[in-house]
Amino acid sequence: MVAGLMLACVVTVSAGQSPDDERGRQLAADAYRQLTGYGDATARLTIIVGNGRDEERRRSVRWRSIEPRGGGERTLVVFEEPRDVRGTALLTVTRPGAEDEQWLYLPAMNRVKRIASHSRSGSFMGTEFSYEDIALPDVGRYRHRWIGEDSLEGVAAWRVERLALDPASQYGRQVVWIDRDHHRLLRIDFFDRNDQPLKTLRFVGYRLYGERYWRPDELRMVNHRTGATTVIEWRDYRFRMGLAERDFDPAVLARSQ
Amino acid sequence: MNDRIAIYFHRIVAHPWRVLLASVVLVGVAAIGARHTRVDYGVEQFFLPSGPEREAFERYRRSFPNEDAQFTLFWKDQRSPGQAMYRDMERAAALFERAGLHDIRWIGNAQIAEQASGDRADDLSLQLLMDPEKDDRDLAAALTRHRHDPLLQGFLWDSSQTVFAIHGYIEPSQNHDAGRRAVEESLTRGIAGLGINEAELVLGGLPVARSRAPKLLAADLRFLAGAAVMVAALVLLYFLRNPTQVLLMISSIAPAYLCTLGLMGFLGKPISLLTSFIPVVVLVIGMCDNVHLVAEFRGRLRGTASIPSAVATTFSSLAVPCFYTSLTSAIGFGGLATTRIGIVVDFGVYTAVAIMLTYGFSMTLLPALLSLTRRRTFDDRGLEAVWLGKVIGPAARRVRMGRWQTFGLFGAASLVAIALGSGLRINTLLIDDIKKETPVMRDIRWIERHGFALFQLSVHLRQTGERPLHDPAVLAWMQEFRRVAEREPIVQKTVALPDLLTPIRSSVIGSSSTHELPATKQEAAELVLMAEMSDPAVVHALYRQDQGEAQVIVAIRDTGSVVLQPFLERMESYVKSHSLSGVEATVTGTPVMIQSFTARLLANLGPSVLLDIVLISVVMMQMFRSVRVGLLAVVPNVFPLLVLLGAMRIGGFDLKPSTILVFSIAYGMAVDNTIHLLSRFLEVARSAATPEAALEASLKAAGRAMVLTSVVVIAGFAVLLISHFQVLFLIGAMTVISAVAALAADLFLLPALLALAWRRRPALTAPLVAEKVA
Incomplete structure (x- = not known):
């Protein structure tokens, strides 16, 4: 009976999906695969937030990430600049099919706090990125549809539309541009619930690391409404450094410096 | 001849x-x-074209452009706060978004930082004030718990939580006569089309009056x-x-x-x-x-x-x-x-x-x-x-x-x-020359009567030395200034960076003794970071850390220049006589310009x-x-x-x-x-x-x-x-x-x-x- 119910679900899902939906989902899955399977990695990030009026602020952070055995991802961000928040650390734990969890270490107050139920539409560290934007593009969180082919700055690309299944998502839809050759994300156009352009994210300067991992040098987000921008510059990418899951335990956050 | x-x-x-x-x-x-003649009834034309007041005002507006950009729908509901009211307000908030306003604020998207009441003592909840999935009793309880939050009372609701507000801000590039009118007319049409009979709805805000x-x-x-x-x-x-x-x-x-x-x-x-x-x-x-x-x-x-x-x-x-x-x-x-x-x-x-x-x-x-x-x-x-x-x-x-x-x-x-x-008295109101019985003036008085402010002036703080504006000494200065300002009858409320930091601090420390300022500069910086994680727009409305600028907002009643002018002089005098090294403070804002x-x-x-x-x-x-x-x-x-x-x-x-x-x-x-x-x-x-x-x-x-x-x-x-x-x-x-x-x-x-x-x-x-x- 259980098998029968499962079959019914599969049939129902299949019956509701067009070939374009299936193709879109497949392309999204390929892009997701391209971003995963790295084991662990470290990098240094400079986050430049512009307000659209020739003013910008910079944050420097160290970034570490690991793919734990049970799937998902654990990411640790440790602030280096500005100086008076040096050592502040944010640990984000993503598990398939579960809510993200976050812990924050505040050195001046010597506290580790678990941040409960953070809205995914909230801003990531005061940038134009939301937590929804920086999360791994887990295929199960969206409904996809292939909408065409195009080229972006000379690179042949697929265009896939995705709709977030989370009703709390701030977006009505997103159009993702995926490189045809390497399944790299090239660009994402975000639309609000009135289908008005809201933001555009570009992935700039891809490099191949360890002959396997394509990673961009920069993520450039523009908010079309406010003109505000955020650029995240990645450097010193290192993969398979032998990081352990225990390095990403909330209990050791205070020692993460 | x-x-x-x-x-x-x-x-x-x-x-x-x-x-x-x-x-x-x-x-x-x-x-x-x-x-080719166009109509421009923009009140900005009445501002002095140059001079120190104008320069200070322009400097301030470059950093804090929302001062006169706020459209607000005031919402007095016959129903108790709950799912039905929430859903109706959600529809109204969507109107604001469709009208092209940004940073829409209402009880449905207000972010709250508080000590989580769950099973873990170290949990800090940074979450929405109201969870629409919860039942009416929980929604009402969430509101009651934060009724006297200094950032929310007088902004998202009145002191008795009988009147609520939905705010949205017009883009600076659109904050001119034609732009304001387009938004105001779009909202007026949209609100009329909502068909809500259980609530008294009043569209207000400076851009609305100016339109x-x-x-x-x-x-x-x-x-x-x-x-x-x-x-x-x-x-x-x-x-x-x-x-x-x-x-x-x-x-x-x-x-x-x-x-x-x-x-x-x-x-x-x-x-x-x-x-x-x-x-x-x-x-x-x-x-x-x-x-x-x-x-x-x-x-x-x-x-x-x-x-x-x-x-x-x-x-x-x-x-x-x-x-x-x-x-x-x-x-x-x-x-x-x-x-x-x-x-x-x-x-x-x-x-x-x-x-x-x-x-x-x-x-x-x-x-x-x-x-x-x-x-x-x-x-x-x-x-x-x-x-x-x-x-x-x-x-x-x-x-x-x-x-x-x-x-x-x-x-x-x-x-x-x-x-x-x-x-004869020299006396002019900030919104003047309109008879009291007109709908525009009735709405303005209604809004003020319910404890909301239409006008604000600001003390614009600029960092000129090494000391950042989240330094405890500067935060203490802000608190003292607010204490002095709030003694004035013309003042409805004041808002400043400490209002953001102190609740987060008490949530982090787990102390019930709220309203204590951060002890050190580092502590304050961490709290600012947390506040940014929670809601960067709210932080940036008060503090632009990287530009070294902050403001203390003083919401005032439109009581006429007879009261306003001496009040402004007292505030300016206070700011001059209580200067902080490495910090430049200027009293500015639309009321100052009109005055x-x-x-x-x-x-x-x-x-x-x-x-x-x-x-x-x-x-x-x-x-x-x-x-x-x-x-x-x-x-x-x-x-x-x-x-x-x-x-x-x-x-x-x-x-x-x-x-x-x-x-x-x-x-x-x-x-x-x-x-x-x-x-x-x-x-x-x-x-x-x-x-x-x-x-x-x-x-x-x-x-x-x-x-x-x-x-x-x-x-x-x-x-x-x-x-x-x-x-x-x-x-x-x-x-x-x-x-x-x-x-x-x-x-x-x-x-x-x-x-x-x-x-x-x-x-x-x-x-x-x-x-x-x-």
């Missing part, structure tokens, strides 16, 4: 069709320019200006009994306004709140001269062979006095240029241009049009009305007797007016009127080639201004920027009749036996036209008394009062002064003028 004038008018009447054609071409060209008030004024002005023209036309019709002449008089004024509009269009000047009054001014001043011209024309026609000849002699006779009446009025308005406030300068200059253009058309188009008329005899029962004689008769009789009584009477009236006027505009304008009122009086006196001296006459002419024109001051005090009106408009109109109008009477007097004085005889003859000749112009003005402007706007009501009431006062002064005081002056120097000393005006 006189010959040349006469030749000019003979040519006009000989070739009326050429004049008409030239006028049509000119009006056509003007129409092209007028099509609705000028629209109401423009609509009022359109209707009332039209009605004033109709009433004036009817009055003229009663006196002249000739629709053609009335039509011609109005027709010769309209092109002047169109040409002014065209000029503004070509020069890229918008129609502002002030320049929208030009048609009214032009109508009054143009009509006064035209009445004199037509009355004289009809008088001359009785004894002249042909219409063209009557037109030519009439206009040759009055061209110079009319030129001077127009010039003096133009000087009166042009004097407003001394204020150096763009919108006021534009009003003064373009009104002056319009007045001179009106003169131009009165001296070209009107004679051409009159020369084309056919009738030679007119029904003069209106002009010869008995009651007109009853007004002029006593004036003529007073020339010979009771002169000192006249001086005594006018002197006493002036003294009383001065005494009353000296008690500085008002102060500048009122400070310039005295010198501006004085300059007008001096210039007009000089013009009169030149016109009459007599210092004595120039000085005498000032007296009857100052009298209506004094009466206005007294009447304002009795009527309970305060001195404010809009009052200046009334004074200018009153002066411009009063001086016209003075010039006409003086011209006539000097014309007949050469052949008269005594000054008294000359004055009697002058009053009989020009008196009826003087009374007639006053009656037309009074009737036309009385229509404005029904306006929704205090400024239009004031213009109506004050113009009526000043018209009566000016007429009284011209009929009684001026002849008495002239008789006295000429009695002492019996030789009539104005041959040049007499020659000129003859």
Whole structure:
């Protein structure tokens, strides 16, 4: 009976999906695969937030990430600049099919706090990125549809539309541009619930690391409404450094410096 | 000169069709320019164009552009807060987004940082205030728990949580007259379409008031200006009994306004709140001269062979006095240029241009049009009305007797007016000149009554040294300033960075003792970071860390400049006397800008009127080639201004920027009749036996036209008394009062002064003028 119910679900899902939906989902899955399977990695990030009026602020952070055995991802961000928040650390734990969890270490107050139920539409560290934007593009969180082919700055690309299944998502839809050759994300156009352009994210300067991992040098987000921008510059990418899951335990956050 | 004038008018009447054609071409060209004229009722035009206040304000607005950008829907629901209200508010919030507003704030997306009440003591909840998945009781409980949150009370709800608010901010690039109107109209339509019967919904906020008030004024002005023209036309019709002449008089004024509009269009000047009054001014001043011209024309026609000849002699006779009446009025308005406030300068200059253009058309188009008329005899029962004689008769009789009584009477009236006027208050509201019973004002008072603020001023803090503005010493300074500010009755609430940091700190520490400031700079920096993680827009509305700028918001009531000005002075004094090293603090904001505009304008009122009086006196001296006459002419024109001051005090009106408009109109109008009477007097004085005889003859000749112009003005402007706007009501009431006062002064005081002056120097000393005006 259980098998029968499962079959019914599969049939129902299949019956509701067009070939374009299936193709879109497949392309999204390929892009997701391209971003995963790295084991662990470290990098240094400079986050430049512009307000659209020739003013910008910079944050420097160290970034570490690991793919734990049970799937998902654990990411640790440790602030280096500005100086008076040096050592502040944010640990984000993503598990398939579960809510993200976050812990924050505040050195001046010597506290580790678990941040409960953070809205995914909230801003990531005061940038134009939301937590929804920086999360791994887990295929199960969206409904996809292939909408065409195009080229972006000379690179042949697929265009896939995705709709977030989370009703709390701030977006009505997103159009993702995926490189045809390497399944790299090239660009994402975000639309609000009135289908008005809201933001555009570009992935700039891809490099191949360890002959396997394509990673961009920069993520450039523009908010079309406010003109505000955020650029995240990645450097010193290192993969398979032998990081352990225990390095990403909330209990050791205070020692993460 | 006189010959040349006469030749000019003979040519006009000989070739009326050429004049008409030239006028049509000119009006056509003007129409092209007028099509490019846009309407801009933006109140920002009232701000001082330069100076330290403006620079500070612009600096502040670059960092904190939301100060005057907030649209708010106030929501008083009959239902208890719960799912139903939440869903309806969600629909309304979507309207804000569709209208293009950003940073939409309402109870549905407010982020809260608090110690989580779950099973883990170290949990910090950074989450939405209201979870729509929860039931009504939980939603109500969440609201109750945060009722007195200093950031939310007075922003998202009132103190009793019976009125809620949805806020959205217009983009700085759209925060102009047209942009505000588009959003306001979109929201008004959308809210009406929500079909919510359980709640009282009031759309408010500074941009809403700035959109609705000028629209109401423009609509009022359109209707009332039209009605004033109709009433004036009817009055003229009663006196002249000739629709053609009335039509011609109005027709010769309209092109002047169109040409002014065209000029503004070509020069890229918008129609502002002030320049929208030009048609009214032009109508009054143009009509006064035209009445004199037509009355004289009809008088001359009785004894002249042909219409063209009557037109030519009439206009040759009055061209110079009319030129001077127009010039003096133009000087009166042009004097407003001394204020150096763009919108006021534009009003003064373009009104002056319009007045001179009106003169131009009165001296070209009107004679051409009159020369084309056919009738030679007119029904003069209106002009010869008995009651007109009853007004002029006593004036003529007073020339010979009771002169000192006249001086005594006018002197006493002036003294009383001065005494009353000296008690006038200078007081202006931030949203002013609208009657209390209008929907705009009702909404504003409703909003204030429920504890929300429409206006705010800000202490703009800028880091000038090493110390960041989240340093505990700076935070303590903010708290102390707020404590001082909140003692003021005008202040509704204050908001500053500590309001963000202290609740997060107590949540992190797990202490119930809230409102403790961070102990160290590092601690404060971490709290700022956490606040940014929770809701960066809220943080950046108060603190722009990387730019080293912060603000303390002081929400205030619109209680008038009588209260606001001393309050601002106290705040500025506090900020100066409690300076912090490495931090520059400036009190700024829209109220400061409005206040500085008002102060500048009122400070310039005295010198501006004085300059007008001096210039007009000089013009009169030149016109009459007599210092004595120039000085005498000032007296009857100052009298209506004094009466206005007294009447304002009795009527309970305060001195404010809009009052200046009334004074200018009153002066411009009063001086016209003075010039006409003086011209006539000097014309007949050469052949008269005594000054008294000359004055009697002058009053009989020009008196009826003087009374007639006053009656037309009074009737036309009385229509404005029904306006929704205090400024239009004031213009109506004050113009009526000043018209009566000016007429009284011209009929009684001026002849008495002239008789006295000429009695002492019996030789009539104005041959040049007499020659000129003859």
